[in-house]
Amino acid sequence: EAQVTQNPRYLITVTGKKLTVTCSQNMNHEYMSWYRQDPGLGLRQIYYSMNVEVTDKGDVPEGYKVSRKEKRNFPLILESPSPNQTSLYFCASGFSRGDEQFFGPGTRLTVL
Amino acid sequence: QKEVEQNSGPLSVPEGAIASLNCTYSDRGSQSFFWYRQYSGKSPELIMFIYSNGDKEDGRFTAQLNKASQYVSLLIRDSQPSDSATYLCAVTGGYQKVTFGIGTKLQVIP
Numbered sequence: 001e002a003q004v005t006q007n008p009r010y011l012i013t014v015t016g017k018k019l020t021v022t023c024s025q026n027m028n029h030e031y032m033s034w035y036r037q038d039p040g041l042g043l044r045q046i047y048y049s050m051n052v053e054v055t056d057k058g059d060v061p062e063g064y065k066v067s068r069k070e071k072r073n074f075p076l077i078l079e080s081p082s083p084n085q086t087s088l089y090f091c092a093s094g095f096s097r098g099d100e101q102f103f104g105p106g107t108r109l110t111v112l
Numbered sequence: 113q114k115e116v117e118q119n120s121g122p123l124s125v126p127e128g129a130i131a132s133l134n135c136t137y138s139d140r141g142s143q144s145f146f147w148y149r150q151y152s153g154k155s156p157e158l159i160m161f162i163y164s165n166g167d168k169e170d171g172r173f174t175a176q177l178n179k180a181s182q183y184v185s186l187l188i189r190d191s192q193p194s195d196s197a198t199y200l201c202a203v204t205g206g207y208q209k210v211t212f213g214i215g216t217k218l219q220v221i222p
Contacts, residue, residue, distance in 0.1 A: 035212075040120070042214035043156070043200065090155055098144055098208030103155035 002027045004104035006091050012110045013081055021076045021107050023091030031094045032074040033058070033101065034066065036087040043090070049074055050097060081111040115139060116203050118213035126221050131188040133216050135201030138182070144204035145177055145184045150215065151197045160186060191220045 004025045013019055025032065033048040035058075045058030049068040063085055065077040074093075078085060088108050092101040117136045125131045133147075144163055148156035162168045162175040162184065174187040184203075188195055198215040205211060 040214065043212040045210075096208065098204035098210060100146065100158050100161060101202075101210065103157070106153075106155050 002102075004091055004093055004102050006089075006104035006107050008107060009105060010108050012112065014112050015082055016080050019078050019081060019109075021078075021089060021091075021109070023074045023076065023104055024072050025074075025091075025093040025102070026072065027093060027102065028071065029093035029095055029102070030071075031097050031099070031101075032068065033092045033094075034064070034074070034076050035090045035092065036060065036085075037090060037106075038087050046076070046089075048097065081109075083111050085109065086111050114213075115205070115211045116201055116213040118201050118216050120214055121217040122219050123216055124219045124221055125191050127191060127193060129191050131191045131195065131218055131220070133186040133188075133199050133201075133218065134183060135185065135203075135213055136183045137201075137203045137205075137211075139203070139205035140179075140182065142179075142182075142203045142205045145175070146202040146204075146210075147173075147175060147184075147186045148200040148202060148212075149197045150200060156200055188218075191218075193220045193222050196220045 007022045034046040035043045044060045047066040049055045091104040094101040147160040150156040160175040162177045168175045172189045176185045198217045200215045201213040
């Protein structure tokens with residue numbers, strides 16, 4: 001089944017404790033992206049990747065890191081999480097940046 | 113001015129009626145337009161895309177694009193309670209950047 005997977009689906013952590021949210025797609029997509037979704041603000045792009053080893057900042061990159069060492073994986077790293085990073089996070093992939101995007105199931109993160 | 117604007121709603125329509133969802137965008141050079149549906153607690157899923165001026169129909173859904181007026185709309189005919197969701201408008205602008213609106217919450221009343 002063609003899909004984007006994310007793990008974990010739910011995470012409660014404390015300020016400053018490093019965490020990684022994994023994302024993997026099996027559709028051989030070149031493009032992958034991370035979004036956060038907050039009430040009243042909609043989906044905002046954090047980082048995106050056009051291909052392996054090519055990443056770039058989105059609209060809200062502060063406090064996040066990403067890497068793209070393999071085509072199928074695009075982990076999101078929070079080196080020192082803060083409460084304002086409490087949000088619903090979606091990974092997405094597509095054939096190209098401007099094309100239809102396929103979303104993962106989401107990760108609900110709470111930072112205390 | 114936001115790049116992609118949608119009324120957050122909720123938009124309430126009776127079952128069987130036509131639901132009309134609207135979206136305006138600021139980048140006149142935008143090329144691709146998408147409508148995603150997002151059920152509460154779930155991820156967005158694509159329901160329609162449109163590239164050219166005019167109407168595009170797919171079952172009960174019709175996307176309408178007017179580039180001169182910079183708006184795109186989604187009509188849902190014979191609305192069903194299962195259509196109750198948030199509908200996200202997404203627009204591809206310069207450098208192929210996709211920008212999402214905040215979404216319009218649709219409630220179909222049985």
